[in-house]
Amino acid sequence: MFLRLALSCVMLAGGLGSAQAASAQAAPATHGAQVASAPQAMTGAQAAPAPQAMTATRAVTGAGAPASAAHAVRAPAPPCSAPYRIDKTLPNGARWQLCWEMRNIEGLTLTKVVYTPKGNRAVTVLRSTALAQIHVPYDSGRPRYHDIGALGYTAIALQSADCPGGERREQFVCVTTRARGHAYLKSDYDGPNTSAQGHDLVVFSAFQVGWYTYLVEWAFSDDGSITPRVGATGSLSGFTTTPEHGWPIGVGARTFETSHNHNIFWRLDFDVAGKADDLVEQYDFSGSGTAKRKLERTAFARETKAVNGPMRWWRVVDQKVRNADGHRVSWEINNADSSEYRGPANEAFTRADVYVSTYRSCERLATINPSPGCAKSVDRYINGERVKDPVVWVNVGYHHVPRDEDGDLMPTHWQGFRVTARDVTAKNPR
Amino acid sequence: MAVAGAGMVTVAGAVLFIPGEQGSQAAGSAPRAVVQGDPLTAQEIARASTIASAGSREHMAAGQVKLLYVERDDDKEADERRRADAYLYDYSADRLIVRTVDLDRGTVVEESVARGVQPPPSKAEEATAAELLLAHPQYGGGVRESYARAGGRQLRSAADLGLRGLIFTPAGERGPARHCGIHRCLRLFVRLPDKTWLDTSRIVVDLSAKKIHTLEW
Numbered sequence: 001m002f003l004r005l006a007l008s009c010v011m012l013a014g015g016l017g018s019a020q021a022a023s024a025q026a027a028p029a030t031h032g033a034q035v036a037s038a039p040q041a042m043t044g045a046q047a048a049p050a051p052q053a054m055t056a057t058r059a060v061t062g063a064g065a066p067a068s069a070a071h072a073v074r075a076p077a078p079p080c081s082a083p084y085r086i087d088k089t090l091p092n093g094a095r096w097q098l099c100w101e102m103r104n105i106e107g108l109t110l111t112k113v114v115y116t117p118k119g120n121r122a123v124t125v126l127r128s129t130a131l132a133q134i135h136v137p138y139d140s141g142r143p144r145y146h147d148i149g150a151l152g153y154t155a156i157a158l159q160s161a162d163c164p165g166g167e168r169r170e171q172f173v174c175v176t177t178r179a180r181g182h183a184y185l186k187s188d189y190d191g192p193n194t195s196a197q198g199h200d201l202v203v204f205s206a207f208q209v210g211w212y213t214y215l216v217e218w219a220f221s222d223d224g225s226i227t228p229r230v231g232a233t234g235s236l237s238g239f240t241t242t243p244e245h246g247w248p249i250g251v252g253a254r255t256f257e258t259s260h261n262h263n264i265f266w267r268l269d270f271d272v273a274g275k276a277d278d279l280v281e282q283y284d285f286s287g288s289g290t291a292k293r294k295l296e297r298t299a300f301a302r303e304t305k306a307v308n309g310p311m312r313w314w315r316v317v318d319q320k321v322r323n324a325d326g327h328r329v330s331w332e333i334n335n336a337d338s339s340e341y342r343g344p345a346n347e348a349f350t351r352a353d354v355y356v357s358t359y360r361s362c363e364r365l366a367t368i369n370p371s372p373g374c375a376k377s378v379d380r381y382i383n384g385e386r387v388k389d390p391v392v393w394v395n396v397g398y399h400h401v402p403r404d405e406d407g408d409l410m411p412t413h414w415q416g417f418r419v420t421a422r423d424v425t426a427k428n429p430r
Numbered sequence: 431m432a433v434a435g436a437g438m439v440t441v442a443g444a445v446l447f448i449p450g451e452q453g454s455q456a457a458g459s460a461p462r463a464v465v466q467g468d469p470l471t472a473q474e475i476a477r478a479s480t481i482a483s484a485g486s487r488e489h490m491a492a493g494q495v496k497l498l499y500v501e502r503d504d505d506k507e508a509d510e511r512r513r514a515d516a517y518l519y520d521y522s523a524d525r526l527i528v529r530t531v532d533l534d535r536g537t538v539v540e541e542s543v544a545r546g547v548q549p550p551p552s553k554a555e556e557a558t559a560a561e562l563l564l565a566h567p568q569y570g571g572g573v574r575e576s577y578a579r580a581g582g583r584q585l586r587s588a589a590d591l592g593l594r595g596l597i598f599t600p601a602g603e604r605g606p607a608r609h610c611g612i613h614r615c616l617r618l619f620v621r622l623p624d625k626t627w628l629d630t631s632r633i634v635v636d637l638s639a640k641k642i643h644t645l646e647w
């Protein structure tokens with residue numbers, strides 16, 4: 001019991017950040033409804049006696065439970081107000097809390113993402129995440145677009161049909177829930193099957209960048225995983241080329257629509273169980289062509305560029321905070337679906353699939369970074385510094401070879417990657 | 431509302447929201463206090479713009495420096511402060527100036543200046559670029575013709591066009607476009623009334639030189 005308590009204190013201290021000071025003060029009574037959604041809220045599983053410092057944050061005794069008036073006064077206020085607050089408890093009891101902002105440059109940005117598995121304590125996951133670039137080089141060599149202009153200005157006002165079953169926030173953001181198929185299924189030799197359907201909290205916006213519409217989406221699943229992805233739809237550009245760089249579109253084989261890549265970069269500022277003690281590790285399993293495979297762990301103590309490899313994955317692990325089994329809490333990153341575009345020397349930012357940098361507020365975009373006094377592209381952010389607070393940049397390529405079916409309107413083609421909870425809970429928190 | 435308590439940020443003289451064109455709080459929304467993680471309100475944007483522009487008033491009056499936009503400063507090391515980054519561009523010296531305004535104190539707390547750093551184009555810059563395109567002896571006529579064909583009416587001004595700008599940086603280009611990157615250059619997507627986009631893939635608008643460059647490949 002002592003160990004567990006001590007650890008949850010660490011987790012809390014890390015998770016609270018600057019809001020901690022505020023949490024001890026009185027919040028306006030009108031915020032009662034929002035207090036229940038405070039990210040620092042503790043759940044019933046942690047009902048053991050606590051050190052004095054923690055009591056103020058123990059306002060909530062169950063996921064989604066309304067805070068009593070007495071508790072409401074003592075609980076910290078949420079980090080953003082109602083229109084920007086997303087607080088969803090999915091049918092299996094998993095809860096996600098975050099804030100959104102439509103930034104001029106990056107467009108939809110999600111901040112202060114907190115996950116509370118059913119019956120477990122809340123744990124911070126991401127300080128912020130947003131797109132960091134959409135690089136679109138055409139196979140004929142030209143043009144080569146960097147599609148993040150002021151993305152916020154290009155946000156499309158969503159209509160209710162564009163946000164099925166959901167809630168639109170200030171026209172541009174859709175917050176909805178979606179079925180994700182079987183969460184699990186197991187047969188029993190003489191009884192009914194045990195199974196459940198899983199759900200995602202989905203947050204998305206749509207952006208009109210020239211011919212293309214980009215659907216920018218994060219799915220937060222009830223198993224603790226996060227799937228960032230971008231769908232490209234709208235219309236093809238209509239750039240024609242010679243046969244070796246394109247595909248014939250329309251009648252006959254006279255005009256060839258130019259093939260191209262969409263190299264999409266995400267910036268993820270992980271703060272796993274708070275900002276402190278986060279480390280990025282790479283996992284490999286050596287032994288190709290052999291019966292045995294061996295786990296190999298590489299810690300990224302310094303800033304690193306990494307490329308994809310068979311079975312390779314990464315995780316952001318908090319080196320101090322552990323689950324009830326004593327295992328370090330982490331989120332795993334898997335980037336297995338990329339076309340792994342590698343551009344010319346003057347596009348060195350295309351030459352790795354995952355970048356790990358130490359946090360700098362001025363490092364915002366993966367290319368054409370808009371901040372003075374800071375490097376211009378993600379490959380330059382990686383310069384051997386010790387990683388005190390890791391930021392992960394994920395580059396996912398999709399090679400778009402046009403096909404007849406792309407004729408207006410273009411069917412959405414998706415690309416993204418997976419972020420999975422690894423040892424956040426001691427077992428499936430179903 | 432009487433108590434600006436935990437997690438609330440009192441923006442001096444700006445607690446109540448006044449509807450405006452910019453900012454995330456849409457016109458007509460109920461007045462409320464701003465919380466730290468909220469987007470900037472229209473009023474905060476206006477206030478940050480004024481404070482950040484104070485140091486460049488002369489150059490702004492002369493049209494040499496323009497305020498591009500104001501973005502909430504999301505530096506997590508300064509998480510407890512309500513801050514805004516104002517992006518200003520000096521076209522004659524080709525310098526980007528970013529001024530960080532502390533909205534609680536009402537002052538510029540940080541300024542950084544650089545050449546060759548190009549934040550995304552502002553809406554005003556997209557309009558300026560379209561005007562340059564329309565003034566071009568060759569392309570101007572082309573845009574007007576395409577517009578008339580697509581819309582069945584004459585183009586009155588650049589405001590009739592759907593515009594989207596991206597920063598252009600050269601990747602091995604020869605010719606005058608090679609100065610882009612130091613010069614502030616845009617690619618411009620131009621949308622016509624029939625929802626089609628002009629093929630502007632070879633056109634670069636150089637806002638520093640006030641010229642149109644044609645890329646060759």
Ligand SMILES: [Cu+2]
Pocket residue numbers: 232260262400
């Ligand atoms: Cu495509």
